Amino acid sequence: MISGTTRLLGVIGDPVAHSRSPRMQNAALQALGLNWAYVPLPVKAANLESVLRGLQAVGFVGVNVTVPHKEAVAQLVDELRPTAQASGSVNTVIFAEDGRLIGDSTDGPAIAAAVASEIEETYRGSVLVLGAGGSARAAAAALAQDGCAVQIHARRFEAAETLARDLVGSGNVVAVAELPDPVGGVVVNCTPVGALVDPDGMPLPASRLLDVRVVVDLAYRADATPTPLITAAAEAGCAVVDGLEVLARQGAKALEIWTGESAPLEVMLAAARGD
CATH class of the missing domain: 3.40.50.10860 (Leucine Dehydrogenase, chain A, domain 1)
Structure with a gap:
């Protein structure tokens, strides 16, 4: 009380x-x-x-x-x-x-720790960050500072470019207009797609997850059910970290x-x- x-x-x-x-x-x-x-x-x-x-x-x-x-x-x-x-x-x-x-x-350190817990070591490989808002800033900065090669993909390419420029001092961060092929490494979704926005949607096609090691989805639903991205990533054999973790x-x-x-x-x- x-x-x-x-x-x-x-x-x-x-x-x-x-x-x-x-x-x-x-x-x-x-x-x-x-x-x-x-x-x-x-x-x-x-x-x-x-x-x-x-x-x-x-x-x-x-x-x-x-x-x-x-x-x-x-x-x-x-x-x-x-x-x-x-x-x-x-x-x-x-x-x-x-x-x-x-x-x-605490967003970026939490994401980096979650990735490390799945890979069982500090990760320094490729990371695709989806989105260009505040969470994407935190995620990209923390992972770049850990030595990752970070690619930022956003609905508006100019927003991804601006973010990459802002984070130039953090490490290897670039904006990409198209999804990399293959995606590989780690995907971090920092968009609300699959939860607050377009609850049945995916921020990238399920077919692009087949070579990905870890998927981190910051989006989460009020009823705690998995987002479409988490469901698809698990089905593709990826290690998953959901928004609630x-x-x-x-x-x-x-x-x-x-x-x-x-x-x-x-x-x-x-x-x-x-x-």
């Missing part, structure tokens, strides 16, 4: 009704025995700065940031930690006691930043899946 001494966290985005972060983070906070609560906060782009300052003013410890605000928040905070600076994307905000808004990003991994890293406690990853993943 929330009381006058409860410390508050949340997730801001538009929309957030589908988000499984509140159930996941609240399960973790309960497991840690902390008098904290995590709430969903729908926020329109026009209100973003005023909401951030308002949440700080009423005593929130921090918030996660989801679509479509990750890049905008990177421009609004007072300080960017190195991972967020490199990607130009923020998914975690810390409200410092001195009044500063500090932006961090990525959500749990990035959420665990954010929780550790806010609380200083070791996050119970398995508890969080079970809660995200509704187990």
Whole structure:
């Protein structure tokens, strides 16, 4: 039960009704025995700065940031930690006691860790990133910094080109107008296709998955059922990392930043899946 001494966290985005972060983070906070609560906060782009300052003013410890605000928040905070600076994307905000808004990003490290867990080593091969938004920025930057050769493919080629230019200091990152043939290596879907957008759709044809080792799909559904991409990748024999696993991994890293406690990853993943 929330009381006058409860410390508050949340997730801001538009929309957030589908988000499984509140159930996941609240399960973790309960497991840690902390008098904290995590709430969903729908926020329109026009209100973003005023909401951030308002949440700080009423005593929130921090918030996660989801679509479509990750890049905008990177421009609004007072300080960017190195991972967020490199990607130009923020998914975690810390409200410092001195009044500063500090932006961090746990998306990229979570994706890199998930890929490494499937391959059982730090991966330094080819990666195809689908999309050019905030999550794609974080994923491409983190994987390039790990030594991967990253190709970015987006619906609008100019958006992929802009992102590749922005990340030139992170490593080997290029934009591609067409899907590579063969695709190979690792595919990271950072688009909402298969979940919030076109629920029955695929961000790339199933026929292009036959030579892929690992598929990571950041999209996830409110009912936790697999996206078409995850289903097709599993059928093609790929190792798969779904959006709920990525959500749990990035959420665990954010929780550790806010609380200083070791996050119970398995508890969080079970809660995200509704187990």
